[in-house]
Amino acid sequence: MHAAEDDLLIERFRAGDAESFDRLMALHMDQVFGLAWSVLHDREAALDAAQEVFIKLHSALPKLDSARYLSAWLYRVCLNHCIDVKRKSRNDGLDLTEEEWDRLQGKEQDDPGWLLQNHEMGKAIRKAIDKLPVRQRSAFILRHYQFLSLKEISDTMGCSVGAVKAHLARATAHLRVELSAYMGSSVEGVRENGNV
């Protein structure tokens, strides 16, 4: 995405230009924060995670091979950090943040049924994603929220493209089962066929 600019900024940083690191942070802050939020579903926790990732980046930047791997490095470190945070925290992540409540209320304030349904659906979506195994969750989040290609996901996760395909297939199958109540279609047949 910003490979050429990343290269230049990394070279400047290695030459001792501290301002170039600020520019690097500004370039990648949205992607890191978005990824952190998609795992943690909490704005403050995502901000903390982004800070941690950039602090680690500052230490790792002199040893980073090339700017080509910078995005993959950021995604991988951010994912691992967020999964660790998620694992350590006792919070099951089912509660909506204030901002999400405000957003939901702002959309359909006149329809409590819609609010309740979407609130519950939001909880169910997070619960379903959190229940995914780590590799499947990582592949799904990188694809669904970050719109990465299979090759980029494989670079980030350090596995083959075929493995990413398999992770995505299993993740979507799990999500389909978990969220079947909100789709209005039965997934019993799928269970019986052993696709999950």
Add this chain to the structure above:
Amino acid sequence: MGTCKKITGMIGAYVYGDLSPDEMRYVRLHAEECSKCSHEIEDRIRTIALIPTDTPKLTDEERQRVMWTVKGAIRAKSERRGFSLFRPTFTLTLLLAAAFVGGAMLGYSKIQPKVIVKQVPVENRQPLANPEKSIAANAVPKPASKPISVKHPTDVSVAVQPFVRYPIQEIYRGSIDREAQKQEDPSKSIIGDKPSENTQGDQSADSLGPSIVPVPDPLTITGTPAPVEPQCEKPASSDNN
């Protein structure tokens, strides 16, 4: 059935459109013929559609907060690292300085002459002998090349060589009648010299300001090597003794 299993492993990427064109066509053609796989693909597309893809955007305030926090953490980290690198050097320097100061103090205490002032009881106090003669009798003769000049008979100066301990002997000048003391026991002269019959010296000694005058111990002086002798200045008239 084998084809369905193969298709099932590709559906995840298919619903996102991530397969190659050939793979996409292969799955689509299979789904047209297999209702089960077609139904599975539709369900997964609807499932994915349920999950919003948008993520919240950072505000400018949050962006600034992250940047400042990161900068502060990096600065604190570098300061800690600098201190930890400096710490062993600092500790070593401190130890060396402490050892140097301790050694210097130990050496100073050894070279410092120990001054012992004895408080002599009144009844044991000895009359003051002729200090010029007494010192001159026990002092090592000074080389002839250095003439001794004394401005005043009581102007006694002692050159003390370091590392040689010279206890201070107290010379008491009391109000005892010296002549009577000499008659009673002339050998009590503290310096061992015969009491001088020259009363002028006594009078001069009586006119000394301080009552305690440090003079070298005659015994110690006798044993000292010649080059580091205590030099006693005395009147030129008595130098020839």
